[in-house]
Amino acid sequence: MFAQIKEDVRVAMEKDPAARNKLEVLLFYPGVHAIITHRVNHRLWNHGFRFIARLFSFVSRWLTGIEIHPAAIIGREFFIDHGMGVVIGETSEVGDNVFLYHGVTLGGLSAKKGKRHPTIGNNVVIGACAQVLGPVKVGNNTKIGSGSVVLQDVPEYSTVIGVPGRVVFSGVSADDEEGEAEFPDPMARAIECMLERLPQMERDIRQLKETVKALREGEGGAGSPSSVEKEHEPG
Numbered sequence: 001m002f003a004q005i006k007e008d009v010r011v012a013m014e015k016d017p018a019a020r021n022k023l024e025v026l027l028f029y030p031g032v033h034a035i036i037t038h039r040v041n042h043r044l045w046n047h048g049f050r051f052i053a054r055l056f057s058f059v060s061r062w063l064t065g066i067e068i069h070p071a072a073i074i075g076r077e078f079f080i081d082h083g084m085g086v087v088i089g090e091t092s093e094v095g096d097n098v099f100l101y102h103g104v105t106l107g108g109l110s111a112k113k114g115k116r117h118p119t120i121g122n123n124v125v126i127g128a129c130a131q132v133l134g135p136v137k138v139g140n141n142t143k144i145g146s147g148s149v150v151l152q153d154v155p156e157y158s159t160v161i162g163v164p165g166r167v168v169f170s171g172v173s174a175d176d177e178e179g180e181a182e183f184p185d186p187m188a189r190a191i192e193c194m195l196e197r198l199p200q201m202e203r204d205i206r207q208l209k210e211t212v213k214a215l216r217e218g219e220g221g222a223g224s225p226s227s228v229e230k231e232h233e234p235g
Helices: 002-015 022-028 030-046 050-064 186-219 225-231
Strands: 105-107 131-133 158-161 166-170
Touching: 002 022, 002 030, 030 050
Parallel strands: 105 131
Antiparallel strands: 158 166
16 A cells, blocks of 8 residues: 555656655645545445445545545556546546546436446546546547547547547557558538538539629610610600
8 A cells, every 4th residue: 555655656746847855745735645545445445344435535525625436446657636626436447647637527427327437548638627427438548638528439549629529639559550540520521521612612603693694684685674665665
C-alpha cells in the first residue's frame, strides 16, 4: 500500500509542472488525497466492509470535492488535476496512466443495475468538465476535449470534441505504421459533400436565371398582349 502511495505522489510530480516537492503534493493535492483514499475504500469494498467504504468515500468527497465510488476500478498512475467536481460512478473502469481535469464525470444514463458507467482505456486524457456517460468504451491513447459529452464508443488513438462528442482526429496506432488510422467523421463528411455540390448548384442557378430572363424577353416580343394592342391602335 505504501508503495502505491509513493507511486501516486510520483505521478503527480511528473504530470503537474507546478508541483515543487513530494511533501507539498502529499499534503496539498486533493486529487492525490482522493485516489489514495479510494484505493483503501476499494479494498474495504471488495472485502465486504461496504458501509465503512461508503463512509470514507463520503468524507473524502467532503474534503476534496471529488466523488469516487468505492466499487470503481482504477488502474495505476492515475492523476486528477485540481479535482473539484470530478465524479466517477460505481461500475466505472479506468486503465493505467489516465489523466483527468476538474469537473469530469464518468457517469451513467440508466437507473438499472449492472454495467452502466464507462470503461476508460490506458493513456487517456479527459479535459475539464467533459462527460463520458453510459457503458461506453474509450480506447487507449485517446484525448477527450474540455466540455465534450461522449455517448458512444471511441476508437483508440482518437481526439474527441463536441456535444455530442465526435472523433475529429485519429493518429497513428500500433497496427498502422505508415500513417493515419481512418475513422470517418460524419459532420466533416456532410460539409465535404455540400462543398462538392456548390459548383453544380451555382451552374443550375445561373441557368435558371437565364431561362427566366429569356421568358421575360419573349413576353415582351411580337406575340405579347402589349404588342398586339399597339398594332390595332387607330392611325
